[in-house]
Each structure stands twice: as C-alpha cells, then as structure tokens.
Amino acid sequence: MYAPESAPLSPLLSTGQVSRTRAFAPGTGSGQSMQRASRVPTPDELMDWAEQRFPSLFGSHETSQTADGLIYRYYPGTQHYLGVYQDHVLVLGPASGNVVVNVGSLARFADAVFSAGGPFNDEEAARFLLQAQFSASTTDIATLRSTTYEAWLESQFNTAPGITGWDWLTLRGYATISSDTAYYDNNYQGDYMIWHQLMTSPDAVRKRVALALSEIFVVSLNGVDISWRSHAMAHYWDQLVANAFGNYRKLLEDVTLNAAMGYYLNTRGNQKENPATGRQPDENYAREVLQLFTIGLVDLNPDGTPRRDSSGATIDSYSQNDITHLARVFTGYDYDQSQNQPSNVPGTTRTVPSLHYVRLPMALNASRHSTLESRFLGTTIPANTPGAVAMQIALDTLFNHPNVGPFIGRQLIQRLVTSNPSPAYVSRVTAAFNNNGAGVRGDLRAVIKTILLDDEARSPMGLTDPQFGKLREPMLRLVQWGRTFGIRSAQNSWKIGNLSNAGSQLGQSPLRSPSVFNFFRPGYVPPSTALASTGAVAPEFQLVNESSVGGYLNYIQGVIRNGIYVSAPDRPNNGTSELRGYDITANYANELALVTNPDALVARINLLMCAGQLSAQTVTLISDALKTSNVTASSTESVKLNRVAAAIFLVMASAEYLIQK
Template sequence: MPAPTSAPPAPSAPPAAANAGAYATTALTAATLLAACGGASPGAPDSPSPRPSVLGTVIRADAISDADAARFLAQAAMGSERAQIAAVQQLGYEGWLEAQFALPASGTRWDWLVAKGYNASTYKNSEAGFDAAAWRKLISSPDTLRQRVTLALSEIIVVAIDGLVGLGWRAFSAAAWLDLLEAHAFGNYRALLGAVSTSVAMGQFLTFRGNSKANPATGSHPDENYARELMQLFTIGLVQLNGDGTPRLAGGAPIYTYGPDDVSGLARIFTGWDVDLAGTTTASPDFIRRPMRQYPARHETGAATFLGHTVPSGLGGADALQAALDIIYAHPNVAPFIGRQLIQRLVTSNPSRAYVARVAAAFNDDGQHVRGNLRAVLKAVLLDPEARASGSGATAGEGKLREPIVRFTGWARAGKASSATDSWGIGNTSNPATRLGQSPLRSPTVFNFFRPGYVPPNSGIAAAGLVAPEFQIANESSVVGYLNFMQRVVAVGVGDVLPDYSAWLPLADDAPALLAELNTVLAAGQIGSATQTLMLGALNAMPSGSDARRLNRVRTAMLLVLAAPEFLVLK
C-alpha cells in the first residue's frame, strides 16, 4: 500500500521512569504510522502477483509456519497468542474455522450486566457497565472468531450507544445489539436483516420506533431514516454493482440503485413498529431485549413500491416487513456489497475484483444452494488465495491498517490480560488525544468510524487509486494518543485489566530472541530488518540480569512492536 505523504510529530515526553533510549526509538517508529503503508511501488489493486491456490486445496498442518498462523489469526481473531497459533497449526486453517464455528457462545453481555446489578433503577439513565461488557467479550471470550465477526458486523450495520435515546437503559440496548449481531454472526444474512429490522436498538438509532403512517390532515410522512440506510449501508449500496464489486456503468456513469421515491415507498413498511411492553414496564430493561411489535393502527396498509417491486396493500405489518426484506435481499448487489466490506474488515482494504467475485459467489450459493450463509462467506474471505498468500509476497494495494480496537485486543490477547475482579475497567477509549480514538459501538454516525471508500487526501494511496478506510481516524492527534495510551497500558495495564508477561521473561536477557517472539505473535513476523535493528539497539542498551530489569525489557519490546509500521499495517 503506497504511503501518505505526511507524518505526525513524535509523542509527548514520557514519564521519567520510561527508558529514554527505548522511548526515542518508539517515537521514531510512531512517527511513521501515517506512512506505514510504504515499501511497495504504486500499482493497481486488481493486478496481484500470481497466487497459489488455497480454496479447495488441503494445506497440511505442518506446512503452516508460526508466522503464517499468526497472520491468519490477525485476520480471523481478536489477536494472536501461542495457544491459538498451535491450534491453527494442528487443525489447519479450515479446521480451526470449523472448531470456532462449533464453539458455544460464551454468555451474553446482557446477562453480565444483570449479574453486576446494572439493571437497578439507578442506572436507567446511565451508560455504566456497557464498555466493560463489550471489552470483556473482545478480550477474554474463547470464541475469538465470533467476536471478530461481531465487531466487523457492528461496523457495517451500525448502531451507536450515544444515539440510543428516548427509552433509557442505553447500556442494555447497546449490549442487546451486540448480542444480536453475535447470535447471527455465523448464521444467515437474511435472518440477520430480519432481526435488525425489529431490534429496539435499531429502532432507536435510526428513529423508526414509533413511526406512524402518513397523515394527510397534518401533512406528516413516515420517518425515512431506516429505509434509506437499510438500502444504502446495510444491503445494496448507492450504485449498481457487477458480481466483482465494480460499478455498472451506463454511458460511462454509474447507475444508481435507488432514488427518493424508493426511499419513500420503503419507509411505508417501517410504520407501526414500537417496543413491546406487554407484561412489563420501562422501569426494567427487559422490554429492550424483545423484538419490537406491530401496532396496526399506526401501520400503513397501502401498497409500497420500491426497487421496481411492490409490496401489495392489505398486508399486516409483520408480513409486509418480510416481503420488503425479501425484495431487498434478492437484489444482486447484496453479495458483492457485503462481501467486499467483510474482506475489508478482516483481510485487506483493496481486494481484487476476482477476490470479491469469489466471496460474492459464496454468498450467493454456499454449495448447498443456500444464499447468505455467513459461515460459507467467512470461509471464502479467510481461505481465499489472496488472504492466505504469505504477507512477505504482498503487492501494492494489499493489506490494511489495523484499527485501534484490534491493536488493543492484540496486545491484550497476546499478553494474557485479565480482570481479577471481572469488572473490566477499560472504559470508553474514544478520545483520540488520550486513548485509542475508537471504542466499541461508539461510532459518531451511522457511517461507522471510517467509510469503506475513504481515500487519504494528498497521499500516495490516493495517487495509486486505492482506498484505506482506517486512515480516516489516523491523524496527528490519534497517532500520538495511541502511543502514549499504549505506553501506560503496556507498563501498568488499564483499570483492573492487567497483563501477564511471565511467559516472555525467560527470553528477556536475549534481546534478539525476545524480539523474534513478539514479532511472530503480535506482528506475524512482518517487522523488517531495518526496524528490528532500531529496536535491538534500544533493547540492548537496557540493563538486564534481574527480574525487574527483564520485565522492563519485555514492556519496552512490546511497546516497540505495537508502534512498528509493520505491526500497524498488516500485509
């Protein structure tokens, strides 16, 4: 991936206890973050070098190197660790996926909130508990693939906790939303759309909860927010696509998928939906966990026409919803539009046309004539030749900037971070100047933290005709904030969440061995010799020979790896 042309300043001065030589090296590597995609010549993303076949080919477990297994986990999991590397090597890529598919869900965020007493009335107008519930699952749940896919889905079908207004119990509404995505992460995309369209959280966020049919006397019309975003962001996108994700053209111009009349027609479907309070009240959050119900008096029973199809008049609200979702789901854009975004969230920002086409084909038919089987889609994404080819052979346009949440969980999983009190006091990490600049379910808009088509302006990425979504939240403030935050986290943890570096202490007196291990586990062996030379200079300048000194060496080596351009950009 070609590099942007500017680099941010070094982080602010570290605490006095930090090693000055090591910190200087950290600042040097941090300053290259916005140029972190460098090292390859500009080129078209659709002309990758020849790749060995992976799909349909059995890869022997003993052919998977440590680095290859760690790279796979960087795409498929919330982080890499030695036990998971060994599991990938034992089971093979597909076997590891099947084992993850078979793992039972590891409890719900909702139940954790209840167990911690956050359903007490004093918390009704509070977000307390949500951040802890979200981070707990991302960091500690054994079903790490399910957590990674849940995160990806939350960035495609977006709900944000700060937009959940009007009912109270925002922590529970946000937790229920993530639990819903997790429950459907390995299911069928059409079933997911049905659940999303009756979710209280989505009804709150995109404001169709309580939506009523048009009233000619007052001139009111149904709220159109959800109808618009359901098409634009969650299913078909703005322009018609070929099966490989490229725009269909007419006279050299893209063809739009829908217009204002389609939005107005579809909005009629989303009338009459509101919370189900049967047998309960808003004094308890329980109603938020239920799907919304239909209130027939508010529902528009007339015909609804959109996308060239009509939902006939006279249908009840629930039947009309199913008919409308079937129309949208049948659109040929759904497979390439959603498939490409899953590739971007998990593997690479600029997948080739052929890669998108293969994933879209798996979406359209899982081999058993089932459409939308997310297990089949995830296999297609993660086992594709372009995903599994060695990172050392990456061509221009391949790879992606790791988003801050994934960098943080990479540290937490590798460092065996845990919360002894089970309170997971990490908090909201959205502040770009002092924390990560990103936090689960805290996107500023329905368009996610970053757009799938974002291009950093005045950059090598732009000059090469590439996109780099995560760079939308990478700037001078967030780069420095990330490094300063992670310096503290690596050294002393965050809240009650503490790492366990004991496995690495025996390597600490041998700087090359320590760095090699962290390079493998955290960076999939992708840190190059020039960067390693800088790191080793800093580590070798540090005293050794005692447990305290060894621990300082481990912390410094960890921070250096987390700051390295080759860690930040996964090839």
C-alpha cells in the same frame, strides 16, 4: 526421460511438509475434506513458493528462463534446476540424483502454493489467526499447525459462545434499580460489557465477525438515550454474535426489529401518513437499510465494480421514490411492552420500565401502519397488505437484490483481510453469498470461510504487495495486546471505558461510532497521499491525524507497562474504593523468561503480534534499542518489566505492525 512421479529421490516429496500437501491432492484418499485452491498457480508462483519453502534447494531468487516450452530457474548455489513443462513440475540436481524428477502437476501444488490446506510455519499460522480472530498465542499456532485451515475454522464455528453481554451486565449487578447508581440512565457499563466480550470470550472468531458486523449495522452507545440503554446495546451486540455464522436474511430482520436500532434510526414510533397534518412516514431507516445495510448507492457487478450505463456513468441502485415507498413498510412499530413490570425508584417519584422491552423485537401497532401501496426496487406491495406481511416482502426484496453479495462481501473482506481486494476476490465471496454450495443464499459461515481461505488472503505474495493489507484499527490493537498477553481483571471489573478521545486515548471504542456511517467510510482515500494517486482506498486512515497518532502512542505505552487503572474495581458503579489501582493487567511471564535475551524477546513479540512480518532492519533497531540498558538475571523485577514493556511498545509503534498483511 522423467522419473516416476512417486520417485523417492524427489526432494519436494521427501519432505514432511510437502508430503502432507501431496496427501490432500486429488485421488489420494486422505479421508479429509479440503478447501481446494480456486485456481492453478502459474510457473512463477510455484517457483517463488518453492524458494520460500525450500531454501536449502532453491536458496536464491532467480529469474525465470524459457527453452522449447520449458519454464525454469537455475540455482547456482545448490546446482539445482526447478522447472515447469506442459503443466509438470520438474526438479533436477544433486537431491534428485542428477536425474529429472516429475514431482506432480501444477494443480497438485495449488493448495500448498496458496496455503489453503494449512500453514507451513508459525508465521503463516499467526498470519491466518490475526485475520480470523483477534490474536495469535503459541497454543493457537500449535493447534492450527496440527490441522488444516478449514478444519480449524469448522472447530471455531462450532465453539460454544461465552457468556452473553446481557447476562454479564445482569450478573455484575447493572440491573439494580437505585437512584444512587441510576444504571437505567447510564451507558458507561455498556463499555465494560463490550471490552469484556472482546477480551475474554472463548469464541474469538465469532466475536471478531460480530465486531465487523457492528461496523456495518451501526448502532452506537452515543445515540441510544432510552431506559436501560446499556442492556439494550448488550442485546443488540448479542444478536450480532448470534447471527455471525447464521444467515444474512435473519440478521437483517433481527436488526430491523431490534429496540436499540428502532430508537437509533427512528423506526420506533414511526407512524403512517396523515393527510390532515401533512405528516409523512420517517424515512431514516428506509434510507440507511438501502444505503448501508444491503445494496449501497450504485448498482454493482458481482465483482464489486460499479455497473455503468451506455455513457459510462454509474447507475443509482435506488431512487428517492424507493425510499419514500419503503418507509411506509417501517411504520407502526414500537417497543413491545407486553411484559413490562414498571418499578418505582426507591426514595424518588421516578418510575422505570423493566428490562424486557429492550430485549423483545419491536411490536406492530396496525392502527399506526401505513396501508398505502408501496413500490420499490421493482417490487409492489399492494395496498392494505398486513404490516407483518409487508415487512417480510420488503426484507426478502432487499435480501435477494444482486448487490448484497458484493456490497457486504467486500466490506467484510476489508474488515478482516485487506482494504483493496481484487475484483476476482470479491467475485468469489459474492458467489459464496449467493450459494453456499447447497443452494442456500446468505450463509455467513460460507462467506467467512471463503474470505479467509481465498488464495488472495493466504498467498505470501500479499506480504510484498504494497496494495495488500490494512491499517489495524486502534481498538483491535488494544484487544490484540490484551488477548496476546493474558490480560486479566483482578476484581472482574473489566472497567475499560469509552476510549474515543483521540488526543489521550485510542480515538476509537467499540460500539461507540460517532454516526451510523461508522468510524470511517469503506471508500475513504487519504487526501494528498500516494494512495490517492493509485485509486486505492484506506478506510481506517480516516481515524489518523496528528492528535490520534500521539494519543495512541501515549495511551498504549502506559497501558503496556502498568495496565489499566480502575478507581473502584470491587464495585460495579463508578466511584472510588480502597482497592483502587491497576486492576486490569497483562501477564508477561513468557516474555520475562526471555528478558536477558533481547533478540529472542523481540522474535517472540514479532511472531505473536506481527506474524513475523517485521523487517530485519526493524527487528535490529528494536533489539539494539533494548540493549542500550543493561538487564541481567539479577536485575529488579521493575527493570525487567521495563524491558518487556519497551519491546512490546516499540513493536506496536512500528509501521510494519500498524499495517496488517
């Protein structure tokens, strides 16, 4: 006979951690809104979870057995049974008074098993934080552990943005007109701007999502050669930030009319056809908005898998004719110069425009806009439709295409969680894109929440699944290091430049993609590897080669130990000043406090940088390496710093750090 479900002898319900999960079970009246797990755990998933969470009761991994409909495991070390019978979770052993206790249904434990309610330990908290933002501090971990994943995300959605990239550039003096600095013709200050944004902004989740969007809607500092190009890129970045938790439809329109994008993909100055000369509208933006920003190359099912025709072939999502007709919509647009107040550059004959035009949406010149009929993706825009109306129809058509949810959703999963999401995971994200629960399509807040709270993202099973996870991008490794260890710029210069050189730097720098196709393709498969034989993809590995591996290690080793050298930290422009030196440095006070205890030092770094995912073997290797040099409380500060830097470097060089799970 089963004891009552509320029996105080129940070992699972007598713990503080699981009683919290129980409080959020249906019908308990907790008063808190919870993201429910989207499926019920299997008996094996429940028992695997219990072994991890309650090792004092179920301390070994045992094989499941069956008897008369009961699925159970016996743990000889503690003499406990854990089983499932007709959806009831049962415990028998010394902790239950040697009577069978029904501790609830499988469904009741769904949130706990898939960790959708909240983290049960520091490692789970750190793992979530490293997916949702750039870093995990001890304060972040404690804050998250005091609440639920959903409540924490809501607080981040409502966190006020920090200073915009545009305002930071202007406050630093980069809007000054001078032939000595020529900021209007340079883009290096754009690098300083974006690194400052990523390293210091208080709204880290918003900035993390914006960075992911910048790798889908690509505009690069390398390819925007206009006056005030750094301010143009700052405004582009600010628009990604502003729309990160907004609606995809507005994001699509803002990007389409943005001055930097207009230059990068030739919308700016695009003119209607001219039969006399044979001129046709430029098709660049029409092609890329289809291929990269909305629907992709082939028709997709909601789960992201390709649709196929009766012969098994994939189905093209658009044709050349669609591109040609859509290109007509994007004619007639140019920079909005209505607020332009050009200035002479002192001491020269040069005149430069004011900043306004790179911040204003491009304006339509009706005389340059094609008035021909446009037919694409099953939509017809009649001849002589006003240009602004034609634009709205075109963007609505793209936005409402069934491919957008799975095409964009899968890429956001890849950027934040794992390179190879299951079709079921993609399908759940697509559903959130299609309807946020209130009938709204394209709500990115709902999409991000679904990605981060999904069972597949939160389940500990991903930690041992070789198909789960992703390679950390080099630029994210540097940002994680900086935010984890309290990076600061003594003179507020933030002169971290273009780090794209693979041989001596990171081989990647934010807003510096080499082309509109980003740093890597979503479907990239490293050739001649085990991944290639399984059909899995590894996008970030497109950045990996012999040169980039050595370049990363050499660069990061020096930065960890010394910081980043700046020639003129007290001046906005390039040059050399008396204050030259390591202006941008980390604060290792907490690590230095553990410097005489290598095991504790490595444990701290493992938690903050790897969410505790380093194997015991790797932890031992690093700790033993640190112990080869004697460091005591009386050692010099330089010797102590050497040990801390070595510990961080060895962690950041390890394969178990480089692959984020």
